[in-house]
Amino acid sequence: MVKGRKIVCRCEDLTEGEIIHAIEEGYNDLESLKRYTGATTGACQGKGCLMHIIRILSQKTGKSPDEIGVTTQRPPVNPVPLYILSEGDVE
């Protein structure tokens, strides 16, 4: 049983099977798949899982990674504690 659990997103604890299930439910574009499963929205913000998600989506839909694209990249690049932001300057 454990053997069959191929984890593809460690932050959100998602298996390959769960990603495939979501694609089969109709969440078959990258932005919808991201939101439905939570993949790429955890602590790593996609650094560890985005390529796996694109690979699975490509294998399931037959679309090339270029056609699938990547999720919108949003700041910050790395997590920033609120106290550091709160010491910033604004006009």
Added chain:
Amino acid sequence: MKVAIIGAGVMGLSTAYYLSKSGIDVTVFEQKYLLYGASGRNSGGITPMIDREELIPFALESMKLYDTLPSEVDFNFLLRKEGYVKLASSERDAETLKEEVWMQNRFGVSSRIMTPEDVRDFIPDFNPDSAVLASYCRESGVIFPWPVVWGLAKGCRKHGAEIKTQSRVERIETNGSKLIVYSNGEKYRFDFVVNSAGAWSNEISKMVGIELSNRIIKEEVCVTESIKPYINPYIYDISSGVYVTQTARGEIIGGITGMEVDKIDTSSTIEFAIRYAKRVVQIIPKLKGLAMLRQWAGVYDEGRDGLPVIGFTEVEGFVQANGLGKHRGMVIAPALGKELARLIEKGENPSIKKFNPERL
């Protein structure tokens, strides 16, 4: 009767859901994917404790609909009803809160004024020095906007509606009593076209020659890493516009009430992140060590007089369903969609007459 809905946000899909439930043939056109617009970018605070009396009945009705819709459409909206706190940090804003509560009580909302010390009963780490007065309403909470949209879409499909994503409407023509919609190289004929395109409603309206001139508001939001459930009520500081709550996933989500912009813009700014962080660590100092993971922006629209724009127009069959405004789209849309569906079906509905586009 054939109806087109332009924009698959919570307003468009609520309308589509109730129309299709009545057996009407509905097609929804979404320019990108579900959740691309404001319904997929907001923080999910829902309360009848709003500042316009005209909208309170719809907020109260939507709160009830949110209790039954999830089982009706078989989708969990992840609703947490754990209250809503408004803060005022100046004497003038404290007066506003008192006036609001007095008005809300007259319209059947059980909101009440409390001291900042009282807020600690709900949020133990709240800093009472960060506000001069607060108001609170128990029958409020946080909903996850994504499953609301997916669930309504599922309900629409169950009743036979078609939802076309990546289907931007390029042109609308009038032809006798029919409206012709052009999208992705195809043309479709409808009896009614509903403009529920949010911040894009002005553009859609121009296609039939109507100047809508809704205000376009840009708002920024961010999330931190997840922690265990810690902040139960939704918190909104009316003085700074900063709001903060915790999602069902444990992230602390918050933002600052948006400002009017000339054109649609969803860029993120460091100025927002700094302003938000400064205020939020005053309100709940313990959040200081928590890391912000991601920030984004969204756009929505507001009618020129601050009220939604809903109803028939001078162009036969063209219907407005937009301009829902700040801090309330999620909590008024289900009820407004239900009433708009009735207007389209019956040809009249006095309950939403005050939102008629012709008033502007």
